[in-house]
Amino acid sequence: MHHVVIADDHPLLRRGIVEVLRGRWPQARYHEADDAAGLFHALEIGTPDLVILDLSLPDRHGLDCLAALRRLHPQLPVLVLSMHDEQSWGMRVLDSGAMGYLTKERAPTELVSAVDRILRGRRYVGPELGEILVSRRTAGESLAHEQLSEREFRVLQLLARGESLTAIAAQLFLSPKTITTYRARLLTKLGLRNNAELVRYCVDQGLVG
Numbered sequence: 001m002h003h004v005v006i007a008d009d010h011p012l013l014r015r016g017i018v019e020v021l022r023g024r025w026p027q028a029r030y031h032e033a034d035d036a037a038g039l040f041h042a043l044e045i046g047t048p049d050l051v052i053l054d055l056s057l058p059d060r061h062g063l064d065c066l067a068a069l070r071r072l073h074p075q076l077p078v079l080v081l082s083m084h085d086e087q088s089w090g091m092r093v094l095d096s097g098a099m100g101y102l103t104k105e106r107a108p109t110e111l112v113s114a115v116d117r118i119l120r121g122r123r124y125v126g127p128e129l130g131e132i133l134v135s136r137r138t139a140g141e142s143l144a145h146e147q148l149s150e151r152e153f154r155v156l157q158l159l160a161r162g163e164s165l166t167a168i169a170a171q172l173f174l175s176p177k178t179i180t181t182y183r184a185r186l187l188t189k190l191g192l193r194n195n196a197e198l199v200r201y202c203v204d205q206g207l208v209g
Contacts, residue, residue, distance in 0.1 A: 002028040002119065003046065007039040007065070008054040008081070013104070017052060017081075017111065024112045036060035040068070047073060050118060053098075055082040055089065061157075063096060067150055070097040077118045081107060086126055088206030091146055092153065100124030144190050145205060152189075155182040159195065160202035 002025055006014050014032045021028065031048070033039040036057050042048070051069065055062030062080065069078055077099040082089060090101045099118045102110060106126060114124040148156065151172070158168045165183070169176045192198050201207075 002050070003031070003048040004028060004050045004052065004115075005031045005033060005039065005042050005048045006052045007033040007036070007057060008052075009034050009056070009058050010054075017107070020108070020111055021115060024116070034058075036065050039065065043073065047076060049077070050115065051076060051078045052115075053078050053080050055080060055084060055093075061154065063092070063150060063154065066093070066096045066098060077121075079114055079118055079124065081111075085206055090125065094123070094125070095146070096150065102126065143205065145201075145207065148186070148189065152182060152186060155179060156186050156190075156198070156202065157207060159183060159186070160199050160207065162199075 004021060004025075006017050008014050008017070011032075011034065014034070018030045018032065021030065031042045033042055036059050039051070039053070039057075053062055053065060053069075057065065062082070066078060066080070069076055078097070079100040079102060080089075080093045080098045081102050081104060082093075083104050085103060086101060093101045100114050100123055102114050102124065103126070110126065117124045145153065145156065154172065155168060158171065163171075165176045165179045168174075169179045172179070187193065187198065190198070190201060192201060
């Protein structure tokens, strides 16, 4: 009997996911979590067969959760379900260790197929992300932000959202001086001159809501 944990802060969406999956796996156990704390508490009770993870949890970003899941449960399959399009986030999520990436827009028609594929030990990517994987791997190309470390990427996001250096430092448990160093490194790696260009880059790439 399968055990699935769904981590998303929207109760109606969680309930909808459970109902869709129950139509295919009626005997499975489903556990709902509305934030990262609830997710990791569920994992303390028992390791599931699959975690369906939203990127935008209220207390911790989904990429941070994914990194923690990889450390604590390296064999645990994770399907990331997000409102962000595949082109902007899909490669980052797969490179971070997820077994699949599915947009919420496509979830009503593709969720069962995605979960079925992952439970059988295979990755799931939609048509758009599949084309990106093939083209970029063949050409050996990638976008500048895809070369950033997980910590650099998180700092990039928070800067683009207008967070102060002090606020970012507090969220990531670092010093403001360290965040200043990260900011300078990001500008260099992305070929940008200032915060305004950094924000524009993130908006153009769909990295911030």
